[in-house]
Amino acid sequence: xxxxxxxxxxxxxxxxxxxxxxxxxxxxxxxxxxxxxxxxxxxxxxxxxxxxxxxxxxxxxxxxxxxxxxxxxxxxxxxxxxxxxxxxxxxxxxxxxxxxxxxxxxxxxxxxxxxxxxxxxxx
Numbered sequence: 001x002x003x004x005x006x007x008x009x010x011x012x013x014x015x016x017x018x019x020x021x022x023x024x025x026x027x028x029x030x031x032x033x034x035x036x037x038x039x040x041x042x043x044x045x046x047x048x049x050x051x052x053x054x055x056x057x058x059x060x061x062x063x064x065x066x067x068x069x070x071x072x073x074x075x076x077x078x079x080x081x082x083x084x085x086x087x088x089x090x091x092x093x094x095x096x097x098x099x100x101x102x103x104x105x106x107x108x109x110x111x112x113x114x115x116x117x118x119x120x121x122x123x
Contacts (some may be wrong), residue, residue, distance in 0.1 A: 009117030022096030030074035035107035038092035059105035
């Protein structure tokens, strides 16, 4: 069991940066692969990125490659999503999720989800 909490969302202008955090209080957090997903109004949930439990492998969706990076600090029980050069198309609720492993670059069936954090990018 792990309780995920996202933070760092907000309202920014086009071209700005934001850093999202996904954290948990349980020590088991460091044993999970963590993924970021987003969902815009009226759209399906979309994969954004994933990182293995030890951080030695990361993957990002093509739509964010070159602008977003994903990293983790298991000593702080945290995973980060650094988002640069944001555009209005990045506007969504961003969720982090935990799964036992990364498969084919994503999380196939996450066991746990956070409540989400809103990111809004104005033009």
